[in-house]
Amino acid sequence: MRAQPLVAVAFAAALTLAGCSSAAPTASQSPSSAASAPAGGAGGDVGVFTWWADGSEKVGLEALEKLFKEKYPNDTFVNLAVAGGAGSNAKAKLAADLQNGNPPDSFQGHAGAELQDYIRADQIEPVNDVITTLGGASVFPQNLLDLLTVQGNIYSVPSNIHRANVVWANPEVLKKAGASAEPADIDAWLADMQKLKDAGVATPLSVGGTWTQLQLFETVLIADLGVDGYTQLFTAQGDWGSDGVKKAVAHYAKLLSYANTASDGDDWPGATDAVINGKAAYNVMGDWAVAQFTLKNKKDGVDYTYFPVPGTKGVFDFLADSFTLPKNAKNPGGSKDWLSLIGSPEGQKAFNLAKGSIPARTDVPSDDFPAYQKTAMASFKSDKIAPSIAHGAAVSQAWNSDMSTAISKFYRSKDQATLVTDLVAAAKKNAV
Incomplete structure (x- = not known):
């Protein structure tokens, strides 16, 4: 009998959906000194690694950068985006940087099981305290949090939600x-x-x-x-x-x-x-x-x-871009400033209006969003959530x-x- 994958408990919990017993982790579950570094305008350079170098993704990142400068004026956003290959070029460079002990302050990944590789390699820290401060299950659907949870910890903050089906x-x-x-x-x-x-x-x-x-x-x-x-x-x-x-x-x-x-x-x-x-x-x-x-x-x-x-009516096949706190980040406080921004109501609104996705938070009003996004926001609140294979949520x-x-x-x-x-x-x- 094969062993369970790291996220098996998350999928089992997801089957019962909202109201299940696996509540969002608390800040006390974050074990490292980096993970306990405070947010709130740490100052210094904050290097953010993405593959958002073109199109609506680039526009969305620029909207976040502008808002980040307004909210954290002591921090200096450093755009480390790598273009090409639908993210494959970026992932290759990121893997080399992490292997060489030169992590960015935060990097983009698909929320869910795709992050297992970084977790097993001990390359990213839990961000339970950030999620809790942002509102936890009161603003992020519990079944989404279940799918993001690996052995009691959450390792990324979702910036958006896409629907694959x-x-x-x-x-x-x-x-x-x-x-x-x-x-x-x-x-x-x-x-x-x-x-x-x-x-x-x-x-x-x-x-x-x-x-x-x-x-x-x-x-x-x-x-x-x-x-x-x-x-x-x-x-x-x-x-x-x-x-x-x-x-x-x-x-x-x-x-x-x-x-x-x-x-x-x-x-x-x-x-x-x-x-x-x-x-x-x-x-x-x-x-x-x-x-x-x-x-x-x-x-x-x-x-x-x-x-x-x-x-698949009544099912939301989800994928989410999310951001991590790398282990040994040079500016973990700045990293948390970035994570707090992308998980905030204003950050999620600014980014998703530009990118065409929907907020991972359910408390962002839909009034300013176009017709399709309004329907997707309503479905995300009410449908069962399934994790995408092709986009890293499931495997x-x-x-x-x-x-x-x-x-x-x-x-x-x-x-x-x-x-x-x-x-x-x-x-x-x-x-x-």
Whole structure:
């Protein structure tokens, strides 16, 4: 019997959602001197490492930098952003800096299991006291805190929330084919794709490279297993060879039969543009896609529509950018100033308005946010929360890499049995 992964207790707690017994950790649980350094204008340089170097992410970071200077005038923000590779270039440099004992004062990571690698390497400190000071479970959903908790500690402060299980659709293309506005489940969605195919739509579903395919697959897993069965996959009781997983693999294979041919390196904007241009009817993409529609001057509800992946209504497949307190940071007090800012109501509003995501806090008014973000904020408060595989909330970086390899191989071979075998092997290798 394999050992439980570090986050297994978090996933088990998440199954009971809000009201469960695992309360947010308290400041007294933070063990180190760095973690107990006070926030409040420590002064000095505060080096913040991200991959937010372009587009709406850069605009969001600039909004935070401006607010940081206003709130902590004694601190000097140092932008350590590294561009390129959808974060892969930044992660490579960060790994080298941490290995060489030269950590930034804070660095960006995906909240959840992706941080296991840094925790196991003893490279980041708990930030329980920061979360508690920011309001803990009174402002951050308890089920989100459960998913962020590793062996009783929280190791990052979420700056935003994205939703991964969103279908973006071209209403004109759907109307011409007589497809429904929102299919009830995967089978109904596949029936609509056949209608589209029969109506002459060459590409009912657009996909990009491997990570976009992994994201699509995780949403099918949620649809077929339900949120509880899905989250159990990441615990010692998880069975990646189950009939439920095999059903999801079969559905996934059928969905790909209605999709375009993509190269491994194809990024998400092209797949979203296919919907915008009417070449495709659907694209499953995180809600950063709304910025692409806005960029092309498309109107919500007129030129595009959106709904949860069929079968996942009432589930919020979440990912979150978050920031850490590295061990042996040169300015831990400045680090805590930064963490306090990005977790504050004003910080979350400024950043998310610019980036297109939603606040992790539930006490930020939705009045100033656009239509899609209003719906996402309402869903985040009421839906069950599931952690994203593709974006680091559910699995470690190593596990993600092995699953990505399996998905890439399947895209070429379409061998369902081999994909199930590869998924079982990835879990056995990494869930320790």
